[in-house]
């Protein structure tokens with residue numbers, strides 16, 4: 001479904017990603033782990049088209065999207081949940097979700113029911129300003145806003161950041177349920193060992209802007225093996 005072949009990217013003249021090779025099959029939940037500053041967010045921005053790659057090829061659903069805009073990628077079915085959630089604090093919960101609706105024409109009202117089934121707190125607080133929600137609730141809102149555009153591939157940037165552990169567990173389980181129910185493929189980046197072990201079918205490790213290892217289910221289960229890529 002998604003294939004990166006030798007992808008590099010830079011902020012102005014500062015190279016960040018170097019020769020990244022990575023693939024995600026339809027229906028998978030794939031994690032990318034790595035310490036602070038290795039380039040995880042930059043990777044997701046490059047897949048989303050918010051940062052143009054300087055070299056390499058990005059294919060989505062068999063189509064070369066390397067030079068497609070972020071809008072085009074969103075309309076093709078890629079959803080993005082940025083680090084820090086980026087909800088609109090002065091808009092209500094419902095208005096925030098509606099913002100996601102405009103992206104794709106096959107978004108429909110039944111998706112609201114599904115989102116409210118997954119995250120009942122969003123229905124309870126539908127008319128409340130998003131800025132008044134807790135961090136965990138804002139993360140749920142950001143997920144809901146992305147889901148309402150009916151994405152086929154969801155890019156999720158550090159869902160656990162700044163959220164209390166019990167809610168982190170719940171969100172990890174919710175993402176697995178969404179993956180199973182809706183068939184949404186998920187590529188997420190994380191530093192939280194527990195989230196990686198809970199959510200990922202398979203995982204890539206990044207160091208200094210590039211992918212250095214790929215870990216299957218048995219290695220993900222080995223805490224020491226993945227801690228190596230996360231220890232500060």
Ligand SMILES: Nc1ncnc2c1ncn2[C@@H]1O[C@H](COP(=O)(O)OP(=O)(O)OP(=O)(O)O)[C@@H](O)[C@H]1O
Pocket residue numbers: 011014016034035036037038039040041042043083191
């Ligand atoms: N807009 C920017 N302009 C210039 N450099 C940037 C910009 N954003 C990030 N960087 C740099 O790019 C490198 C990779 O940052 P990135 O945010 O992708 O890492 P990360 O692995 O997601 O880290 P974190 O876990 O802290 O979010 C860092 O050295 C960072 O300082």
